[in-house]
Amino acid sequence: MTAKPDIYDITIVGGGPAGMYAAFYSGMRDMRTKIIEAKQELGGFMRTYPEKLVWDVGGFEPIRCEKLIHSLEVQARTFEPTIVFGQQVDQMYKREDGLFVLSTRTGELHYTRTILLCAGRGMTQVQRLDIEGASRYELTNLHYTVTELSRFSDKRVLISGGGNSAVDWAHEIAKVAVEVTITHRQNEFTAHEQFVAQLKDRVHVMKPYKISRLCGLGDRIEHVELIHLVTGEAAQIEVDEVLVSHGYDRDSGRLVEWGLEKSEYGAQVDVQMRTNIPGVFGAGDFITFESKVRLIAGAFSDAILAVNSAKRYLDPSAPHMANVSSHNVRFLEKNKALSNLEQG
Ligand SMILES: Cc1cc2nc3c(=O)[nH]c(=O)nc-3n(C[C@H](O)[C@H](O)[C@H](O)COP(=O)(O)OP(=O)(O)OC[C@H]3O[C@@H](n4cnc5c(N)ncnc54)[C@H](O)[C@@H]3O)c2cc1C
Known part of the structure:
Protein backbone atom coordinates (compact mmCIF):
# COMPACT_ATOMS: atom_id res chain seq x y z
CA MET A 1 0.00 0.00 0.00
CA GLN A 125 28.18 29.33 -4.34
CA VAL A 126 31.26 31.45 -3.85
CA GLN A 127 33.88 31.14 -6.55
CA ARG A 128 36.76 29.43 -4.82
CA LEU A 129 40.45 29.89 -5.60
CA ASP A 130 41.43 27.53 -8.36
CA ILE A 131 44.74 26.61 -6.74
CA GLU A 132 45.67 23.11 -5.76
CA GLY A 133 45.50 22.51 -2.02
CA ALA A 134 43.78 25.86 -1.28
CA SER A 135 40.87 24.16 0.48
CA ARG A 136 43.06 22.97 3.36
CA TYR A 137 43.45 26.57 4.52
CA GLU A 138 39.70 27.25 4.62
CA LEU A 139 39.43 26.28 8.27
CA THR A 140 42.23 28.66 9.25
CA ASN A 141 43.19 31.81 7.36
CA LEU A 142 41.68 31.57 3.87
CA HIS A 143 38.26 33.24 3.79
CA TYR A 144 35.56 33.71 1.19
CA THR A 145 33.39 35.99 3.31
CA VAL A 146 33.77 38.03 6.47
CA THR A 147 31.82 36.72 9.39
CA GLU A 148 33.73 38.60 12.11
CA LEU A 149 35.62 41.78 11.36
CA SER A 150 37.58 41.37 14.61
CA ARG A 151 39.36 38.35 13.10
CA PHE A 152 41.37 40.83 10.98
CA SER A 153 42.36 43.11 13.87
CA ASP A 154 46.07 43.91 13.87
CA LYS A 155 46.70 41.48 11.00
CA ARG A 156 48.40 41.69 7.61
CA VAL A 157 45.61 40.96 5.16
CA LEU A 158 45.61 40.16 1.45
CA ILE A 159 42.31 40.64 -0.40
CA SER A 160 41.84 39.27 -3.91
CA GLY A 161 39.07 40.68 -6.12
CA GLY A 162 38.05 43.81 -7.96
CA GLY A 163 34.29 44.18 -7.49
CA ASN A 164 32.25 46.18 -4.98
CA SER A 165 32.44 43.51 -2.28
CA ALA A 166 36.24 43.19 -2.44
CA VAL A 167 36.78 46.96 -2.39
CA ASP A 168 34.17 47.44 0.31
CA TRP A 169 35.85 44.84 2.52
CA ALA A 170 39.24 46.44 1.87
CA HIS A 171 37.89 49.68 3.36
CA GLU A 172 36.29 47.95 6.35
CA ILE A 173 39.26 45.71 7.13
CA ALA A 174 41.71 48.62 6.77
CA LYS A 175 40.02 50.18 9.82
CA VAL A 176 41.21 47.33 12.06
CA ALA A 177 44.15 45.64 10.29
CA VAL A 178 47.79 46.74 10.40
CA GLU A 179 48.29 46.28 6.68
CA VAL A 180 45.89 45.59 3.80
CA THR A 181 46.83 44.71 0.23
CA ILE A 182 44.24 44.28 -2.49
CA THR A 183 45.10 42.45 -5.68
CA HIS A 184 43.06 42.32 -8.87
CA ARG A 185 43.73 40.53 -12.13
CA GLN A 186 42.47 43.37 -14.32
CA ASN A 187 43.97 46.81 -14.81
CA GLU A 188 40.82 48.46 -13.48
CA PHE A 189 38.55 47.65 -10.56
CA THR A 190 34.89 47.18 -11.39
CA ALA A 191 33.77 48.65 -8.04
CA HIS A 192 32.27 52.15 -7.72
CA GLU A 193 34.78 54.76 -8.87
CA GLN A 194 34.63 56.90 -5.74
CA PHE A 195 35.19 53.86 -3.53
CA VAL A 196 38.20 52.81 -5.60
CA ALA A 197 39.68 56.32 -5.52
CA GLN A 198 39.62 56.29 -1.71
CA LEU A 199 41.53 52.99 -1.60
CA LYS A 200 44.93 54.49 -2.14
CA ASP A 201 44.81 56.36 1.17
CA ARG A 202 45.05 53.22 3.27
CA VAL A 203 45.33 50.11 1.12
CA HIS A 204 48.25 48.82 -0.93
CA VAL A 205 46.99 48.04 -4.46
CA MET A 206 48.57 45.39 -6.73
CA LYS A 207 47.20 45.03 -10.29
CA PRO A 208 47.11 43.30 -12.66
CA TYR A 209 48.26 40.42 -10.47
CA LYS A 210 46.80 37.05 -9.65
CA ILE A 211 47.53 34.70 -6.78
CA SER A 212 49.65 31.84 -8.07
CA ARG A 213 50.51 29.97 -4.86
CA LEU A 214 49.58 29.82 -1.21
CA CYS A 215 52.53 28.82 0.92
CA GLY A 216 52.33 27.77 4.50
CA LEU A 217 53.53 25.57 7.24
CA GLY A 218 50.86 23.18 8.43
CA ASP A 219 47.37 24.54 7.94
CA ARG A 220 48.09 28.28 7.85
CA ILE A 221 49.07 30.39 4.87
CA GLU A 222 52.24 32.30 5.72
CA HIS A 223 52.98 33.96 2.44
CA VAL A 224 51.34 34.29 -0.95
CA GLU A 225 53.01 34.25 -4.33
CA LEU A 226 51.53 36.44 -7.05
CA ILE A 227 52.25 36.84 -10.70
CA HIS A 228 52.03 40.04 -12.76
CA LEU A 229 49.71 39.23 -15.65
CA VAL A 230 51.50 41.40 -18.20
CA THR A 231 55.17 41.11 -17.34
CA GLY A 232 55.07 37.66 -15.71
CA GLU A 233 57.10 39.09 -12.83
CA ALA A 234 56.65 37.20 -9.54
CA ALA A 235 55.93 38.85 -6.21
CA GLN A 236 55.59 37.51 -2.70
CA ILE A 237 53.86 38.95 0.35
CA GLU A 238 53.74 37.85 3.98
CA VAL A 239 50.19 37.49 5.29
CA ASP A 240 48.17 36.59 8.38
CA GLU A 241 44.80 36.35 6.63
CA VAL A 242 43.68 36.01 3.00
CA LEU A 243 40.20 37.04 1.80
CA VAL A 244 39.08 36.00 -1.66
CA SER A 245 36.10 37.87 -3.12
CA HIS A 246 35.72 36.65 -6.70
CA GLY A 247 31.94 36.67 -6.88
CA TYR A 248 29.44 33.83 -7.08
C1 LIG B 1 26.38 42.67 -1.69
C2 LIG B 1 24.90 42.89 -1.50
C3 LIG B 1 24.46 43.68 -0.46
C4 LIG B 1 23.10 43.91 -0.27
N1 LIG B 1 22.69 44.75 0.74
C5 LIG B 1 21.37 45.01 0.90
C6 LIG B 1 20.92 45.94 1.91
O1 LIG B 1 21.72 46.54 2.62
N2 LIG B 1 19.58 46.13 2.03
C7 LIG B 1 18.65 45.51 1.23
O2 LIG B 1 17.45 45.71 1.41
N3 LIG B 1 19.06 44.61 0.28
C8 LIG B 1 20.38 44.37 0.09
N4 LIG B 1 20.78 43.50 -0.91
C9 LIG B 1 19.75 42.80 -1.71
C10 LIG B 1 19.15 41.61 -0.94
O3 LIG B 1 20.17 40.80 -0.39
C11 LIG B 1 18.27 40.80 -1.88
O4 LIG B 1 17.32 41.65 -2.48
C12 LIG B 1 17.56 39.68 -1.11
O5 LIG B 1 18.48 38.79 -0.52
C13 LIG B 1 16.62 38.90 -2.04
O6 LIG B 1 15.97 37.95 -1.27
P1 LIG B 1 15.31 36.62 -1.89
O7 LIG B 1 14.70 35.89 -0.73
O8 LIG B 1 14.47 36.99 -3.03
O9 LIG B 1 16.52 35.80 -2.51
P2 LIG B 1 17.85 35.21 -1.85
O10 LIG B 1 18.27 36.01 -0.68
O11 LIG B 1 18.81 35.04 -2.96
O12 LIG B 1 17.40 33.76 -1.32
C14 LIG B 1 17.06 32.75 -2.23
C15 LIG B 1 17.14 31.41 -1.51
O13 LIG B 1 16.62 30.39 -2.36
C16 LIG B 1 17.44 29.23 -2.29
N5 LIG B 1 17.24 28.49 -3.54
C17 LIG B 1 17.58 28.88 -4.78
N6 LIG B 1 17.20 27.96 -5.70
C18 LIG B 1 16.60 26.95 -4.99
C19 LIG B 1 16.00 25.73 -5.37
N7 LIG B 1 15.91 25.35 -6.66
N8 LIG B 1 15.50 24.94 -4.40
C20 LIG B 1 15.56 25.31 -3.07
N9 LIG B 1 16.13 26.48 -2.67
C21 LIG B 1 16.63 27.29 -3.62
C22 LIG B 1 18.84 29.79 -2.11
O14 LIG B 1 19.71 28.83 -1.55
C23 LIG B 1 18.57 30.99 -1.17
O15 LIG B 1 18.64 30.62 0.18
C24 LIG B 1 22.15 43.28 -1.12
C25 LIG B 1 22.58 42.46 -2.16
C26 LIG B 1 23.94 42.29 -2.38
C27 LIG B 1 24.39 41.48 -3.56
Missing part, protein backbone atom coordinates in the same frame (compact mmCIF):
# COMPACT_ATOMS: atom_id res chain seq x y z
CA THR A 2 1.42 3.43 -0.92
CA ALA A 3 1.40 6.10 1.79
CA LYS A 4 -0.97 9.05 1.28
CA PRO A 5 0.99 12.14 0.22
CA ASP A 6 1.42 14.85 2.84
CA ILE A 7 -0.17 17.86 1.11
CA TYR A 8 0.60 21.50 1.88
CA ASP A 9 -1.45 24.58 0.94
CA ILE A 10 1.69 26.42 -0.06
CA THR A 11 5.25 25.32 -0.67
CA ILE A 12 7.83 28.07 -0.67
CA VAL A 13 10.95 27.38 -2.71
CA GLY A 14 13.88 29.22 -1.11
CA GLY A 15 14.48 30.44 2.43
CA GLY A 16 15.92 33.92 1.86
CA PRO A 17 14.15 37.05 3.15
CA ALA A 18 11.30 36.60 0.64
CA GLY A 19 10.73 32.94 1.60
CA MET A 20 11.05 33.53 5.34
CA TYR A 21 8.64 36.44 5.37
CA ALA A 22 6.22 34.54 3.11
CA ALA A 23 6.22 31.66 5.62
CA PHE A 24 5.20 34.06 8.39
CA TYR A 25 2.49 35.68 6.31
CA SER A 26 1.05 32.39 5.03
CA GLY A 27 0.74 31.41 8.70
CA MET A 28 -1.31 34.57 9.23
CA ARG A 29 -3.54 33.28 6.45
CA ASP A 30 -3.96 29.85 8.05
CA MET A 31 -2.18 28.06 5.24
CA ARG A 32 -0.35 24.82 5.84
CA THR A 33 3.15 25.86 4.83
CA LYS A 34 6.41 24.24 3.84
CA ILE A 35 9.70 25.91 2.93
CA ILE A 36 12.24 23.96 0.89
CA GLU A 37 15.73 25.43 1.06
CA ALA A 38 18.63 24.03 -0.94
CA LYS A 39 21.22 24.98 1.67
CA GLN A 40 21.46 23.89 5.27
CA GLU A 41 20.37 27.24 6.67
CA LEU A 42 17.86 30.02 6.11
CA GLY A 43 18.97 33.53 5.14
CA GLY A 44 19.62 33.32 1.42
CA PHE A 45 21.89 35.91 -0.09
CA MET A 46 22.03 37.83 3.19
CA ARG A 47 24.40 35.08 4.42
CA THR A 48 27.07 36.54 2.13
CA TYR A 49 27.19 39.82 4.05
CA PRO A 50 26.50 38.83 7.69
CA GLU A 51 28.80 41.48 9.18
CA LYS A 52 27.34 44.36 7.18
CA LEU A 53 25.05 46.95 8.74
CA VAL A 54 21.66 47.12 7.03
CA TRP A 55 19.98 50.54 7.19
CA ASP A 56 17.13 50.28 4.74
CA VAL A 57 14.69 47.85 6.32
CA GLY A 58 11.73 49.70 7.82
CA GLY A 59 11.48 49.69 11.60
CA PHE A 60 15.06 48.68 12.28
CA GLU A 61 17.85 50.98 13.34
CA PRO A 62 21.07 50.02 11.52
CA ILE A 63 21.24 46.31 12.22
CA ARG A 64 23.93 43.71 11.62
CA CYS A 65 22.70 41.51 8.78
CA GLU A 66 23.29 38.37 10.85
CA LYS A 67 20.94 39.73 13.52
CA LEU A 68 18.32 40.58 10.90
CA ILE A 69 18.50 37.01 9.56
CA HIS A 70 17.96 35.73 13.09
CA SER A 71 14.90 37.97 13.61
CA LEU A 72 13.47 36.94 10.25
CA GLU A 73 13.96 33.28 11.06
CA VAL A 74 12.25 33.61 14.44
CA GLN A 75 9.35 35.37 12.72
CA ALA A 76 9.23 32.77 9.93
CA ARG A 77 8.84 30.03 12.53
CA THR A 78 5.91 31.78 14.31
CA PHE A 79 3.28 29.41 12.86
CA GLU A 80 5.60 26.39 12.80
CA PRO A 81 5.94 25.78 9.08
CA THR A 82 7.69 22.63 7.95
CA ILE A 83 11.22 23.55 6.89
CA VAL A 84 13.19 21.20 4.69
CA PHE A 85 16.91 21.85 4.31
CA GLY A 86 19.45 20.56 1.80
CA GLN A 87 17.03 19.91 -1.06
CA GLN A 88 17.25 21.82 -4.31
CA VAL A 89 13.86 21.89 -6.03
CA ASP A 90 14.28 20.73 -9.58
CA GLN A 91 11.17 19.67 -11.46
CA MET A 92 7.45 20.29 -11.13
CA TYR A 93 4.39 18.75 -12.62
CA LYS A 94 0.71 19.48 -12.10
CA ARG A 95 -1.55 16.49 -11.75
CA GLU A 96 -4.97 16.36 -13.38
CA ASP A 97 -6.58 17.07 -10.01
CA GLY A 98 -4.59 20.34 -9.78
CA LEU A 99 -2.11 19.16 -7.16
CA PHE A 100 1.51 20.07 -7.78
CA VAL A 101 4.32 17.58 -7.32
CA LEU A 102 7.80 18.96 -6.80
CA SER A 103 10.88 16.82 -7.10
CA THR A 104 14.28 17.73 -5.69
CA ARG A 105 17.77 16.84 -6.81
CA THR A 106 18.03 14.40 -3.93
CA GLY A 107 15.02 12.52 -5.28
CA GLU A 108 12.35 13.52 -2.71
CA LEU A 109 8.81 14.41 -3.76
CA HIS A 110 6.71 17.22 -2.24
CA TYR A 111 2.96 17.67 -2.73
CA THR A 112 1.36 21.08 -2.65
CA ARG A 113 -1.71 23.02 -3.76
CA THR A 114 0.25 26.17 -4.62
CA ILE A 115 3.91 27.03 -5.14
CA LEU A 116 5.68 30.25 -4.20
CA LEU A 117 9.03 30.70 -5.92
CA CYS A 118 11.43 32.67 -3.72
CA ALA A 119 14.62 31.27 -5.22
CA GLY A 120 16.38 34.64 -5.63
CA ARG A 121 19.03 34.54 -8.29
CA GLY A 122 19.43 30.83 -7.77
CA MET A 123 21.56 28.85 -5.40
CA THR A 124 24.74 30.84 -4.91
CA ASP A 249 28.35 31.01 -9.31
CA ARG A 250 24.58 30.96 -9.48
CA ASP A 251 22.49 27.93 -10.24
CA SER A 252 18.78 28.43 -10.83
CA GLY A 253 18.49 24.76 -11.69
CA ARG A 254 15.51 23.69 -13.73
CA LEU A 255 12.95 26.10 -12.20
CA VAL A 256 13.13 28.33 -15.24
CA GLU A 257 12.39 25.36 -17.50
CA TRP A 258 8.95 24.75 -16.03
CA GLY A 259 7.31 26.78 -18.80
CA LEU A 260 7.45 30.01 -16.81
CA GLU A 261 7.61 33.27 -18.69
CA LYS A 262 11.28 34.04 -18.11
CA SER A 263 12.72 37.30 -16.84
CA GLU A 264 16.14 38.61 -15.82
CA TYR A 265 16.76 36.11 -12.97
CA GLY A 266 13.68 33.93 -12.95
CA ALA A 267 10.05 34.57 -13.82
CA GLN A 268 7.90 37.42 -14.96
CA VAL A 269 4.87 38.02 -12.72
CA ASP A 270 1.84 40.29 -12.81
CA VAL A 271 1.03 42.87 -10.13
CA GLN A 272 -0.47 40.13 -7.95
CA MET A 273 2.77 38.12 -8.12
CA ARG A 274 1.16 35.45 -10.32
CA THR A 275 3.34 33.71 -12.86
CA ASN A 276 1.87 32.52 -16.15
CA ILE A 277 1.30 29.06 -14.55
CA PRO A 278 -1.93 29.13 -12.50
CA GLY A 279 -1.13 28.22 -8.89
CA VAL A 280 2.55 29.23 -9.15
CA PHE A 281 3.53 32.59 -7.63
CA GLY A 282 6.79 34.40 -7.09
CA ALA A 283 8.43 36.88 -4.70
CA GLY A 284 11.84 38.48 -4.12
CA ASP A 285 14.77 38.72 -6.49
CA PHE A 286 13.55 35.74 -8.55
CA ILE A 287 10.74 37.71 -10.09
CA THR A 288 10.37 40.75 -12.30
CA PHE A 289 7.47 43.12 -12.75
CA GLU A 290 7.43 46.72 -13.87
CA SER A 291 8.22 48.41 -10.55
CA LYS A 292 10.18 45.55 -8.92
CA VAL A 293 12.55 46.65 -6.14
CA ARG A 294 15.45 44.25 -5.46
CA LEU A 295 15.74 45.01 -1.76
CA ILE A 296 14.83 43.09 1.38
CA ALA A 297 11.85 45.44 1.90
CA GLY A 298 10.75 44.77 -1.69
CA ALA A 299 10.90 41.01 -1.02
CA PHE A 300 8.58 41.43 2.00
CA SER A 301 6.01 43.34 0.01
CA ASP A 302 6.14 40.81 -2.86
CA ALA A 303 5.71 37.99 -0.34
CA ILE A 304 2.51 39.49 1.12
CA LEU A 305 0.99 39.97 -2.33
CA ALA A 306 2.01 36.48 -3.47
CA VAL A 307 0.62 34.74 -0.37
CA ASN A 308 -2.65 36.67 -0.66
CA SER A 309 -2.91 35.61 -4.30
CA ALA A 310 -2.18 31.98 -3.40
CA LYS A 311 -4.83 32.08 -0.67
CA ARG A 312 -7.42 33.41 -3.10
CA TYR A 313 -6.38 30.89 -5.75
CA LEU A 314 -7.33 28.18 -3.23
CA ASP A 315 -10.39 30.01 -1.96
CA PRO A 316 -11.70 32.82 -4.17
CA SER A 317 -14.04 33.93 -1.38
CA ALA A 318 -11.15 34.56 1.06
CA PRO A 319 -10.48 38.20 2.00
CA HIS A 320 -7.85 40.00 -0.08
CA MET A 321 -5.46 40.17 2.86
CA ALA A 322 -5.01 38.83 6.37
CA ASN A 323 -6.46 40.81 9.22
CA VAL A 324 -3.84 43.27 10.49
CA SER A 325 -1.63 41.71 13.17
CA SER A 326 -2.63 44.18 15.90
CA HIS A 327 -6.24 42.96 15.65
CA ASN A 328 -5.69 39.41 14.43
CA VAL A 329 -7.20 36.62 16.53
CA ARG A 330 -4.32 34.37 15.43
CA PHE A 331 -2.19 36.34 17.92
CA LEU A 332 -4.55 36.41 20.91
CA GLU A 333 -2.88 33.56 22.79
CA LYS A 334 0.62 34.62 21.78
CA ASN A 335 -0.08 38.21 22.88
CA LYS A 336 -1.28 36.98 26.27
CA ALA A 337 1.90 34.96 26.73
CA LEU A 338 4.03 37.96 25.72
CA SER A 339 2.27 40.40 28.09
CA ASN A 340 2.65 37.87 30.93
CA LEU A 341 6.36 37.77 30.18
CA GLU A 342 6.56 41.60 30.15
CA GLN A 343 4.77 41.81 33.51
CA GLY A 344 7.31 39.34 34.74
